[in-house]
Structure formats: structure tokens, C-alpha cells
Amino acid sequence: MQCPKCHAAMHTYNRNGVQIEQCSGCRGIFLDYGELESLTRLEAQWGQQAPPPPAAPGGYPPQAAPAPAWGAPHGGGHHGGHGGHHRQKGFGRMLFSS
Amino acid sequence: MTTSATGTSGTGPSVVRALTAAARHAAHPGAGHPPVAPPVLCDACGRDETVLADRPDATVVRHESAVAKAHAPATDPAGHRARLAVAAHPLLTGILLPPLPVPTPQVSGRPVTAWPYGVPVDPDRPDEAPWEEAATLLARLHAVPPAALAPLAVPPTRGPLKAAQALSRMRAAGRHPAGADVERAWAGLPAWARGEAPAPEGGSLCHGDLHLGQLVRHPVPDGPWLLIDVDDLGLGDAAWDLARPAAWYAAGLLAPDEWQRFLGAYRSAGGSAVPPDGDPWPRLDIPARVLTVQTAALAVAKSAEQGRDLDEVEATMIESCARIATLITELATGPSS
Numbered sequence: 001m002q003c004p005k006c007h008a009a010m011h012t013y014n015r016n017g018v019q020i021e022q023c024s025g026c027r028g029i030f031l032d033y034g035e036l037e038s039l040t041r042l043e044a045q046w047g048q049q050a051p052p053p054p055a056a057p058g059g060y061p062p063q064a065a066p067a068p069a070w071g072a073p074h075g076g077g078h079h080g081g082h083g084g085h086h087r088q089k090g091f092g093r094m095l096f097s098s
Numbered sequence: 099m100t101t102s103a104t105g106t107s108g109t110g111p112s113v114v115r116a117l118t119a120a121a122r123h124a125a126h127p128g129a130g131h132p133p134v135a136p137p138v139l140c141d142a143c144g145r146d147e148t149v150l151a152d153r154p155d156a157t158v159v160r161h162e163s164a165v166a167k168a169h170a171p172a173t174d175p176a177g178h179r180a181r182l183a184v185a186a187h188p189l190l191t192g193i194l195l196p197p198l199p200v201p202t203p204q205v206s207g208r209p210v211t212a213w214p215y216g217v218p219v220d221p222d223r224p225d226e227a228p229w230e231e232a233a234t235l236l237a238r239l240h241a242v243p244p245a246a247l248a249p250l251a252v253p254p255t256r257g258p259l260k261a262a263q264a265l266s267r268m269r270a271a272g273r274h275p276a277g278a279d280v281e282r283a284w285a286g287l288p289a290w291a292r293g294e295a296p297a298p299e300g301g302s303l304c305h306g307d308l309h310l311g312q313l314v315r316h317p318v319p320d321g322p323w324l325l326i327d328v329d330d331l332g333l334g335d336a337a338w339d340l341a342r343p344a345a346w347y348a349a350g351l352l353a354p355d356e357w358q359r360f361l362g363a364y365r366s367a368g369g370s371a372v373p374p375d376g377d378p379w380p381r382l383d384i385p386a387r388v389l390t391v392q393t394a395a396l397a398v399a400k401s402a403e404q405g406r407d408l409d410e411v412e413a414t415m416i417e418s419c420a421r422i423a424t425l426i427t428e429l430a431t432g433p434s435s
Contacts, residue, residue, distance in 0.1 A: 005428065006424050006425075006427075006428050008421075008424065024421075025421055025424045025425070026424070026425060026428060065347075065354045065357055065358050065361075066377040066378065066379055067347070067348060067379070068348050068379050068382070068383050068386065068387075069425055070348065070387070070418065070421040070422045070424075070425045071347070071348040071349075071350075071421075072348065072349055072350030072414075072417070072418065072421070073350070074347075074350060074353075074354050091224055091351060091411050092221045092222060092224045093221070093411070094346070094351065094393070094411045094412070094415075095221075095224055095227070095309060095310045095346065095351075096219075096221050096309055096310050096311040097309060097311065097396075098307050098309060098396075
């Protein structure tokens, strides 16, 4: 699936049991019919259980660290394998040079 | 384990000889060293030297408990003296490694400095990198009031200029398929961030070149971590000191938990570059884009100069540039829906 705004590839993530598509380019999020309601319902349930945590600015899920609009997709297991791979290659060298 | 000081290339023997003398003097103060001509061993301890680095911009020789460094030939002498004096200033105790005296402060037009030897971060163990300590040291550095350093005239930082130099080096290395993405990301940055217009005022004491090679434990082997390298020390916007880790995080090289440890420690230590809570990216976005482009440009330049392909990590920085360029195009043309 391609992002309707920037035409980069969109990847599927599972957030609290709801499948969402997020653009790998602009990080915009596409929700299918009913998914916004599902998220709203989950949010309401969460609100009844405990005081809500401070909202992460930029509309990202509360557990994710804020990232810039041009950031690589992190977490959700999507790039997990990649991360480990980078570390075995030039990862160290990159972190040690000007 | 040691590389003989005579076995170097790239630097004239006079530079290594002067560094050897400076390092021996710093390691054995008061021993009184006659002029040395390697491979003559040190008359105080009978040992020789290790060349830790030999690049056009820096040559570093270690002798026992001390290292001596020849700085870049183009180093501005007045700015260098001010930066060195900052490192020696009592307000920087526990933040920056202080220098040791040198017998001759210059060789072949290059400033020479001497420092205690400290244990660096192990490049083979990036998972053990001291992110919290690095962040805390930066927060403390940024909290040093510049007025308290008077009468030292600390020069301004040169973040945009260094990035522009990286672009020049990439262009000089010849055409490269990855160059287009780097150029597009660069072209979309504000003129001030490219060094083509005055930057907004920033009055914090900054390190100017933070990476994991800029931390050592002193005293050896398990003293506290300290920042080293005064070559880019200056007054500027403190957010630029966080920009390289921010760029690694945005590229996917630094895991979210590592970035959060770094950022969280910086905030806990009262760091002034970002608000104490909430989204730090409004402050980090531009400098992190600049450092992304700078890192990518240097990667392209080095791979071209060395006649090799980009490695996977370098390619990741090019991908970051492509995303930055896409975003710029989108902002320029407006949303399509």
C-alpha cells in the first residue's frame, strides 16, 4: 500500500490490538473503517483504569518516544532485526567518528 | 600491542618526535628529557610510544599515563588557547579532562597539547556505551555560565560550517549515486543551518563534536567518565550537542530505549537544550537534520575516497536523507489531499 500523501510504502502495525498502516516516509497513519472507534474505546477503558499518561505530542502512541517526521520506523518489531544487524556491521564505527 | 612511533605514515617525523617529547614530559614531569629521536626509548621509564591516531586533522601519541596531540594545521591560535584554558578552568572540573603542561606548544605550525591518558569507550561493545554519563556531562557543560569564564574569549561553535565542509568534501570526491539524496536534504535546510546566513544567537558552552570517542574514564581504569577534545568547544546552541545521537535515533541506529536513556538523563541533570518534558523535537529537528546530512556526506566521501561501497550503517544515513528530502518536497508543495 502506498501513502496517499507522499507515496512512500506504508507498513502495518498492531497498536493495542488495532491494525494501523503507517507511512515509512512521512509517518502519517491510515485507519480502516471502525479503527478510530476501536482506538477511542480502548482509550476510554484505559482512562477508567488509571489516570491517563501525558499525551505524546505529535499523535504518537504514548509508549513511543517522540521522533521527527522524517524518522525511521522504530519498534513494533518492524525494524528489530535490522537494529541487531546494524550493530554487527559498521554500527560501532559510526558512533565513534566525527 | 604497541605500534612503534616510528612506523607512522601521513605525518612528518618531526610531528611525532615533538609529540613523543611532549607525552614523555607529561608522563614524567620533572624527569628532564633531552631531544628524542625515536626509536630511542624513554630515559625515564625505558618504554616507547603508541600512535593512537594519525589523521590530517589530528595526530595523537600515547606514552604511559599521558597522551600528546598535534591539532589541525588550520587551527585558529587564539581560539585554541581560549578553548584549552576552558578545559583547565576550575568550573569544568569533573566535566572536561584538564590538559597537562607541554614543553613546546607548537610544531610545524600545529598546536601541541598534552593530556592524562583515560580509558575510552570500547568500540566493540556499543551496547555498554555510557549514554547516561554522556548526557549528564553535556547537561553540566551547558550549565556553565559563559560570563564566569571571563576574560576568556570563547569562540562561537561552527556546526553549520562543519556540515558545509562535509558537503564540499563529498563533492570533491566525485559523483556518487547516493549524492543526490544528500544534496536534496541539504538544499532544503534553512540558509543559517547551511552556514550561509547568521545563525540564531546561542550562548551556551557547547562541546561541538560529541560522539562515543569523546569520553574517557580518568583516572584509569575505572574513574568517572569525562569529556575530551576541545577542538570544537565554543559558545552556541546547546541543542547541537544532542543532534548527533538524535540523528542516530531518527535513522534507526539508536534504539528508542537508548535514546530515551540519553535524553532522560540529560533532562534529569537539568540540561537546558530541550524543555524539561514533552516533545524535544521542535528544538532538535534542524540540528539533527544537519548532522544527518553531514554524517551521510562524510560517509559518501570516505567510501568514494577509499574506492568501496557504502556499508549498511552508512546506507541507513542516506535513507534518512531521502526521508528528509521527501518531507521537504511535501512541505513545499503542500498536502495533496
